[in-house]
Amino acid sequence: MSTPPAPLDERLRVAIELARAAGRQLSSRFESVLTIETKSSDADLVTEADREAEAVILDGLRRAFPDDAILSEESGEVVAAAGPRWTIDPLDGTTNFAHRFPHFSVSIGLFDDEVGLLGVVHDPCRDETFFARQGAGAFLQAGAAPPRRLEVTQTKVLGKSLLATGFGYDRPRGANVEEFSRLVRRTRGIRRAGSAALDLAYVAAGRVDGFWELGLQPWDWAAGVVLVREAGGVVTAMDGAPWALRGPSVCACGPALHGPLRAALVEG
Numbered sequence: 001m002s003t004p005p006a007p008l009d010e011r012l013r014v015a016i017e018l019a020r021a022a023g024r025q026l027s028s029r030f031e032s033v034l035t036i037e038t039k040s041s042d043a044d045l046v047t048e049a050d051r052e053a054e055a056v057i058l059d060g061l062r063r064a065f066p067d068d069a070i071l072s073e074e075s076g077e078v079v080a081a082a083g084p085r086w087t088i089d090p091l092d093g094t095t096n097f098a099h100r101f102p103h104f105s106v107s108i109g110l111f112d113d114e115v116g117l118l119g120v121v122h123d124p125c126r127d128e129t130f131f132a133r134q135g136a137g138a139f140l141q142a143g144a145a146p147p148r149r150l151e152v153t154q155t156k157v158l159g160k161s162l163l164a165t166g167f168g169y170d171r172p173r174g175a176n177v178e179e180f181s182r183l184v185r186r187t188r189g190i191r192r193a194g195s196a197a198l199d200l201a202y203v204a205a206g207r208v209d210g211f212w213e214l215g216l217q218p219w220d221w222a223a224g225v226v227l228v229r230e231a232g233g234v235v236t237a238m239d240g241a242p243w244a245l246r247g248p249s250v251c252a253c254g255p256a257l258h259g260p261l262r263a264a265l266v267e268g
Contacts, residue, residue, distance in 0.1 A: 019129065022053040105197045117133070138227045140205055155256065164190065239266050
């Protein structure tokens with residue numbers, strides 16, 4: 001007889017604990033001499049720190065929810081079970097980490113097909129944990145402070161917006177350059193900090209007004225998309241089509257900005 005699935009609140013509690021534990025593991029290795037390997041390109045890096053943080057999460061999930069499916073960046077499909085699946089990036093921002101640039105995160109999402117059930121993004125450098133559960137809102141806990149509820153901004157005009165974006169590893173040379181060049185002239189600024197999970201968390205927290213990117217993998221944006229939606233934001237593909245875990249792009253922002261941002265992105 002199979003074990004009944006754990007309630008989402010319990011799953012969220014475990015995900016937060018494991019994200020923080022993986023963050024502590026990463027922090028312990030931040031100043032270490034690392035063995036750096038490449039994957040799909042010279043810019044697509046992996047280190048032993050990625051794998052160590054991943055092991056912390058996978059071991060914890062296997063103990064807590066042994067029947068769950070898991071998709072993790074470094075290990076691939078760990079358990080190919082039916083039903084909800086954990087989607088994990090143990091170190092989002094490996095290039096930053098490898099260069100000792102202090103901006104990276106741990107990302108853990110839980111999806112049932114294309115429905116986001118929960119998301120956790122933990123920033124070890126600032127001890128900030130962003131988390132959300134379907135239908136319960138998005139929150140930020142900074143250190144030992146009580147969690148506070150998150151809301152996307154109500155910015156309506158591109159000219160008054162601060163945006164975030166990135167440049168994926170697996171896109172043709174020059175991808176997103178045209179969009180970046182077009183939008184940087186129409187906004188207050190664009191931040192390219194190197195962790196898509198944190199970019200989306202910052203949209204949920206109202207620190208940036210919107211985020212777009214092409215060619216990401218499910219583990220890059222799964223948790224962040226849950227955060228944005230639970231903070232009242234809109235998430236689609238850049239052309240306005242429904243966003244998908246394995247889709248080509250993402251456009252995430254507050255409802256008032258979504259039309260102008262999407263229109264500017266597809267203008268070319």
